[in-house]
Amino acid sequence: MPSPTEYRLPFEASIYDMEARLGEMENQYARDRGAGGASKIGDQIRRLRRELASLKREIYSQLDPWQVVQVSRHPQRPQTRDYLELVFEEFLELHGDRAVGDDKAVVTGLANLDDMKVMFVGHQKGKNLAERTACHFGCAHPEGYRKALLKMRFAAKFGLPVVSFIDTPGAYPGISAEERGQAAIIAESLMEMSQIRTPIVCVVIGEGGSGGALGIGIGDRLGMLEHTYYSVISPEGCASILWKGSEFAPKAAAALKFTSRDLHRFGIIDEVIPEPLGGAHRDHREAAANLKGFLVRQLREIKATPLDRLMDLRYEKYRKIGVFTEQANEDPATPAPASLNGKQEAARTA
Incomplete structure (x- = not known):
């Protein structure tokens, strides 16, 4: 499956920045564990993962129509x-x-x-x-x-x-x-x-x-x-x-x-x-x-x-589909639509 990092949408920049930081921390954690030492960044990685999920949710819940396209x-x-x-x-x-x-x-x-x-x-x-x-x-x-x-x-x-x-x-x-x-x-x-x-x-x-x-x-x-x-x-x-x-x-x-x-x-x-x-x-x-x-x-x-x-x-x-209702104009200050002329009335009732 292709990696999404091969193509980046403009509004995703902050997501990719956070993913890059997370990747670096995970690599450091793996190196520390591989060397037999105790890593101190496990809690930071878990917190950053939660923040990343929250950021994705925030950005993608507020996409404008062009971003959806x-x-x-x-x-x-x-x-x-x-x-x-x-x-x-x-x-x-x-x-x-x-x-x-x-x-x-x-x-x-x-x-x-x-x-x-x-x-x-x-x-x-x-x-x-x-x-x-x-x-x-x-x-x-x-x-x-x-x-x-x-x-x-x-x-x-x-x-x-x-x-x-x-x-x-x-x-x-x-x-x-x-x-x-x-x-x-x-x-x-x-x-x-x-x-x-x-x-x-x-x-x-x-x-x-x-x-x-x-x-x-x-x-x-x-x-x-x-x-x-x-x-x-x-x-x-x-x-x-x-x-x-x-x-x-x-x-x-x-x-x-x-x-x-x-x-x-x-x-x-x-x-x-x-x-x-x-x-x-x-x-x-x-x-x-x-x-x-x-x-x-x-x-x-x-x-x-x-x-x-x-x-x-x-x-x-x-x-x-396409059915709609019209609300009657109840404001007396607003003038009513102009009446139809003879030709328009004939066309409307034809």
């Missing part, structure tokens, strides 16, 4: 294939869309999760340059979504629940993807996943960008790992549209309200899955254990629900 993109953060090894007991990959080819940005296959057989679908970004290039940095082509949809239909036919991992900055934006029907296949995926007669659990494990994320993101349960985002657009894309420059990405991130805690508060997602202290990139196994616990619990619950009832609940879940 940085953590979600951390190069050492576990990706889909990492979780396939750590969460599932067995995985048999299934390839191809029966039309164009096999998009490596989308991984599909049969998997065992505890005592349950599931169909797995997920984005893959790649770890090194060669893998990232082959996976288009996690940006799927139409054949990727077509492949995912074929496997979900297969799952429904044989009564297998679907598990979907979302980790993409967005669908591939190139001309070749548009020529092969990018928008159409994502729209088809949204429609079919809303109606496919099998339980579906979706989890955002990193980035959840735009229609590329939604293309495999419709389900009965939607969870997000703690330091991830799920949004209609990337912060850089939003900043380029609204403020004509990607340097305003932190401002856009704050405006979009796309972190796990924001979306849980809005009722968009069902649960925030906790990450290890300092983020999933610091402890892949603990992150995987938390993720597995969520998946097993949710699948057991929804598998016990009659299928017709499950379909009704899924429909209601997505119909409620």
